[in-house]
Amino acid sequence: MCGIFAYIGQRNCPPLLHDGLKRLEYRGYDSAGIAAMKVKGGEITCIKASGKVSSLDLLQFAQDTYHIGISHTRWATHGAPTQINAHPHLNTDGTIALVHNGIIENYRALKEILLKKGITLKSETDSEVIVHLISEMYKGDIAEAVYAALQDIEGAYGIAVITSHEPDKIVGIRKGSPLIVGIGNGESFLASDAASIIPHTKNVLYLEDGEMVTLRGDEYTVTKKNSGALRKEIVTLTMDASAVEKKGFDYFMQKEIFEQPETIFNTMRGRILHDRATVKLDGLNLSENEMRNVRKICIVACGTSWHAGLVGEYLLENLSGVPVEVDYASEFTHRNLIPEVDTLYLCISQSGETADTLGALREISAKGAAVYGIVNTVGSTIARETKGGIFLHAGPEIGVASTKAFTSQVIALILLSLKFGRLRTISYIEGMRVISALEKIPEQALRILKSAGEVQKIAKTYFTEGNALYLGRAYNYPVALEGALKLKEISYIHAEGYPAAEMKHGPIALIDKKMPVVVIATKSDIYPKVISNIQEVKARSGRVIAIASEGDTELEKYCDAVIHVPETIDCLSPVLNVIPLQLLAYYAAVSRGLDVDQPRNLAKSVTVE
Numbered sequence: 001m002c003g004i005f006a007y008i009g010q011r012n013c014p015p016l017l018h019d020g021l022k023r024l025e026y027r028g029y030d031s032a033g034i035a036a037m038k039v040k041g042g043e044i045t046c047i048k049a050s051g052k053v054s055s056l057d058l059l060q061f062a063q064d065t066y067h068i069g070i071s072h073t074r075w076a077t078h079g080a081p082t083q084i085n086a087h088p089h090l091n092t093d094g095t096i097a098l099v100h101n102g103i104i105e106n107y108r109a110l111k112e113i114l115l116k117k118g119i120t121l122k123s124e125t126d127s128e129v130i131v132h133l134i135s136e137m138y139k140g141d142i143a144e145a146v147y148a149a150l151q152d153i154e155g156a157y158g159i160a161v162i163t164s165h166e167p168d169k170i171v172g173i174r175k176g177s178p179l180i181v182g183i184g185n186g187e188s189f190l191a192s193d194a195a196s197i198i199p200h201t202k203n204v205l206y207l208e209d210g211e212m213v214t215l216r217g218d219e220y221t222v223t224k225k226n227s228g229a230l231r232k233e234i235v236t237l238t239m240d241a242s243a244v245e246k247k248g249f250d251y252f253m254q255k256e257i258f259e260q261p262e263t264i265f266n267t268m269r270g271r272i273l274h275d276r277a278t279v280k281l282d283g284l285n286l287s288e289n290e291m292r293n294v295r296k297i298c299i300v301a302c303g304t305s306w307h308a309g310l311v312g313e314y315l316l317e318n319l320s321g322v323p324v325e326v327d328y329a330s331e332f333t334h335r336n337l338i339p340e341v342d343t344l345y346l347c348i349s350q351s352g353e354t355a356d357t358l359g360a361l362r363e364i365s366a367k368g369a370a371v372y373g374i375v376n377t378v379g380s381t382i383a384r385e386t387k388g389g390i391f392l393h394a395g396p397e398i399g400v401a402s403t404k405a406f407t408s409q410v411i412a413l414i415l416l417s418l419k420f421g422r423l424r425t426i427s428y429i430e431g432m433r434v435i436s437a438l439e440k441i442p443e444q445a446l447r448i449l450k451s452a453g454e455v456q457k458i459a460k461t462y463f464t465e466g467n468a469l470y471l472g473r474a475y476n477y478p479v480a481l482e483g484a485l486k487l488k489e490i491s492y493i494h495a496e497g498y499p500a501a502e503m504k505h506g507p508i509a510l511i512d513k514k515m516p517v518v519v520i521a522t523k524s525d526i527y528p529k530v531i532s533n534i535q536e537v538k539a540r541s542g543r544v545i546a547i548a549s550e551g552d553t554e555l556e557k558y559c560d561a562v563i564h565v566p567e568t569i570d571c572l573s574p575v576l577n578v579i580p581l582q583l584l585a586y587y588a589a590v591s592r593g594l595d596v597d598q599p600r601n602l603a604k605s606v607t608v609e
Contacts (some may be wrong), residue, residue, distance in 0.1 A: 001507070002029050002075035004099050004179070004409040005196045006160045006169050008039075008068045008215050009187025014061040017071040020189075020196035021053045025292070026252060026398040028599055029073035030081030031511040032056055035088040035097035036069030041167045048086040068286075070160045071192075072099035078107070079124025088127040091135035092119060096142075096163045098134065100127040101192055102156035102177040110152060126155075134161065143171050143214055147225055150175075156355065158191050173212040178353050178381060181205045181213050181220060181259050183234060194237055195396060196377075202237040206379050235379055237397060245317030251596040253399030257582050260404050261446040263394040264575065267408040268438060271415055278422040279415045284372060285388025286344075291423050294344045299326045300360045301348040304402040304485065305409060309348050310478035311574045312413035318418035318571065319434075331358035339369040347373045350397055350405035352380020361385060374412050376405050390416065400602050401489045405584045406482060407445075407575050414438065414572065437569045441576065444566035448579045451563075455580050458561045459587035461544055462516040468493055469507060469542075470581070472520035473498040473530055477522055478572045483581030490599045491589040511542040518584070520577050522607060523549040524570045534558045545584075547577050 007013045007021030017034045033048035034056060044412050045066070049055035053073065066075035072087035079085040088097040104110070107126035114121065114132050121128050133149035135141075144164045152159075156176030162169075172179050172190045182204050189197050190213065197204060207213060209231065214221045222230045249255035271279045271468050297316055299309035303335070306328060313324040327335075329347070333356065345364045349357045352375040361382060364371045372373035372493055373389035376397065383389065392408040414434070422431050472480030483496035488495050498507055500519065511517065515539045521530045535558060537544050544559040549567040556562055563580045 002101065002161055002192075003073040003196075003547060004070070004101055004158060004192040005072075006070040006170050006172070007185065007187065008168075010067060011187065012065045012067070012177065013069040014058050015067055016059060017069050018053065019199075020075055020191065021071050023196040024073050024191075024193055025053060026140055026195070026400065027109060029074075029075050031074045031083065031086035032072065033074075033086045033088050033099075034069060034071040035090070035099075035162065036061060036066035037162065037164055037167055038064060039067035039314060039331040040166055041164065044090065044094055044162065044164055046088055046090060046097060048083050048088070050081050050083050050086060060455065068162060068167065070097060070099050070105060070162055070170065071505040071587075077103055078126045079145060080084040085123045085125050087127060089123065089125070089131045091131050095165055096131055096135050096138070096161065097129040098127070100163045101158040102132055104129060104153055104157070104177075105155040106153065107155075115327055130157070131161075131277060135489070138163070138165070140165070142166050142169065143212060143223070146171055156194055168216055168551060171212065172207070172215070174207045175209045176355065176358070179207045179213075180370065181207065181215070183218060183220065186218050187216055188220055190215060194239060194409060198237060198239050200384035202517060203234050204237055204379075205232045205234050206384065208384070219392050238378070249592075251399065251586075253403060253540075253586055253596045256397055256404045257579070257586060258449055259395070260407050260579060261442040261449070263392075263404045264411055264440040264445055265409050266393040266395075267411040268415060269393070272435055272439070274432075274435065276422070277428045277435060278420050281390055281415060281419055283388055283390060286372070288423055291420055293342050294322060294420070295342040296340060297322050297324045297344045299324060299346045299347060299348060300329045300332050300364075301326075302329050302354055302356050303349060304406050304482060305348040305354070305357070306483040307478045307485070308406055308413065310481070311410050312417070314475050314478075315413050315417040315571055316420060319417040319426060320423075321425050322420060327360075329354070329360040332360040337363060337367050339364070339367045341599045343369065343552065344477060345369055345371045347371055347382055347386065348375075348409055349373070349380075349382050350376045350402055351375040352382040354382070358382055358385075358458060364507070374409055376408065377515075399597050400599055401486055401596075403486075406578060410575050411438075411441075417571075434569065434571070435439075437572050441568065441572060444568065444576055445579060448565050448576060452583055455563060455583040458545060458563065459583075459584050460591045462545060462561065463487070463493060463584065463588035463591070465514045465516070466494055467510065467515055468495040469503075469510065469517045470495060470520075471496040471503060471517065472497070473500045473526050474524065475574050476520040477520070479578050479581065480518070482578055483518060484584070486582055486585035489602060490585055491592055491594060492598050492600070500530055504536065505572075508536065508540065511537055511540045513541040513543070515540060515542050516545060517542045518545045518547070518581065521555055522535065522573050522577060523552065523567060524573070531555075532556070547580055562601055
């Protein structure tokens with residue numbers, strides 16, 4: 001993995017491919033490459049480089065015009081991030097080129113077969129095996145050769161292939177790794193992400209698992225083995241090209257943190273019913289009677305989305321009385337799932353392509369249970385394969401470290417909890433109390449962001465060492481986990497999040513005068529207990545940075561630094577309290593001179609297990 005962009009048409013494509021890769025850089029990668037050829041025939045020209053897309057030298061394409069090409073940004077899974085291991089990969093005589101997202105699980109066995117046939121493999125990757133298998137199967141039809149080669153392959157893939165034998169076509173096929181076809185005027189595109197297509201066309205179609213597309217100019221044919229040609233719906237993207245630009249900010253992550261007043265509002269916009277003190281969630285495709293019959297909710301997610309799910313556990317149980325279980329998707333798929341009657345299964349994913357979450361979704365579906373989703377990306381695989389769900393409407397999230405998606409996920413879970421609660425346990429007055437507080441959140445988020453300069457000073461002062469501890473209780477325990485994750489992801493400072501009361505069961509041994517301890521201490525029923533936890537840290541010379549409610553002067557007696565946030569009701573506090581933690585991580589990384597948008601070893605959309 002990580003990014004694919006391909007083109008066929010009348011334009012000279014190497015610059016287009018290079019620009020497409022630049023638009024995929026946010027996904028995270030360690031090497032890149034381009035393969036192109038003239039549509040009237042000729043050999044395939046291929047360039048590859050370790051490092052950034054900017055390292056690719058397009059001078060090799062300067063002497064001719066190339067109308068067909070494939071390109072790739074790689075995030076290393078098999079083999080180091082070297083030029084040889086970068087994609088595209090070519091067969092022995094250089095007549096077939098391939099780019100691949102995913103993992104081939106049985107590549108070692110296939111490699112041994114190829115070696116016994118005398119075929120030399122140049123790279124350490126699993127992907128190179130595929131191009132040689134296709135070459136072995138090629139009998140004059142590249143699509144048939146791809147089909148034949150994939151019969152022996154186990155794993156996940158999104159593949160784009162060209163051959164000099166048939167210089168007027170690109171073949172793409174997917175299984176577990178997304179591919180999108182863009183239909184332009186006399187030209188076509190194939191990509192793993194709409195971000196690279198949107199500057200050229202908004203007309204796209206999404207391939208499902210097992211579907212193959214053959215592109216010729218603006219003509220396309222979608223087939224499935226043993227099913228013949230398929231009719232696919234062309235979807236019009238609503239995304240604007242400017243949505244994937246920085247708009248004056250230094251980093252996408254910075255822009256997305258500052259977009260949160262707007263994205264929070266967009267997630268709740270049009271969904272609140274004041275007259276009934278509830279919300280409408282039409283896309284969920286659940287009737288009110290079906291909601292009343294739900295006896296348990298199981299949330300499945302990964303990373304930041306899992307943290308949002310933990311907040312959702314508190315929300316749903318406290319507001320509606322429905323028992324909730326939250327699972328890591330990567331572990332869920334290895335359990336012997338026994339679907340329970342009247343259980344609602346809910347998958348959360350920003351991209352809608354997270355491989356572990358998609359695997360869990362399919363396992364649940366295979367056992368006969370219905371699955372619903374909370375996703376940000378319209379048209380994503382999870383959005384298409386769930387029975388219904390809630391779209392976040394947060395816009396494209398480009399920064400690898402998720403920010404605005406988290407707050408929108410929590411808002412979506414608040415809406416869901418309010419809906420369930422009004423059908424079960426919450427009075428009209430309590431429902432209106434939640435709605436009233438909810439509608440203030442966008443403006444309150446804006447107020448926090450206006451004090452970003454103060455947070456920047458704290459980050460520079462306290463986050464100079466290699467470790468940090470984040471503490472929170474109840475609704476804000478998952479926020480502590482998320483704050484620690486953000487710091488780890490982009491500043492490379494080792495950080496751990498804990499329930500504040502658990503500190504004395506081990507982590508307290510780490511506290512010394514160098515250790516910054518971030519404590520979420522906004523006003524709540526357990527505020528006195530959090531004060532006690534802070535005093536325990538100070539008694540061991542720890543440096544405490546507190547997130548406190550506006551007007552709270554008590555904490556200044558015990559803490560080294562205090563970041564104030566507007567006061568809200570307890571169940572909504574995670575949305576506001578996480579914003580200064582995002583800023584702390586961002587400014588800590590910037591002060592260390594790190595690439596905030598492309599942290600090492602991380603990919604935006606994890607499409608392999």
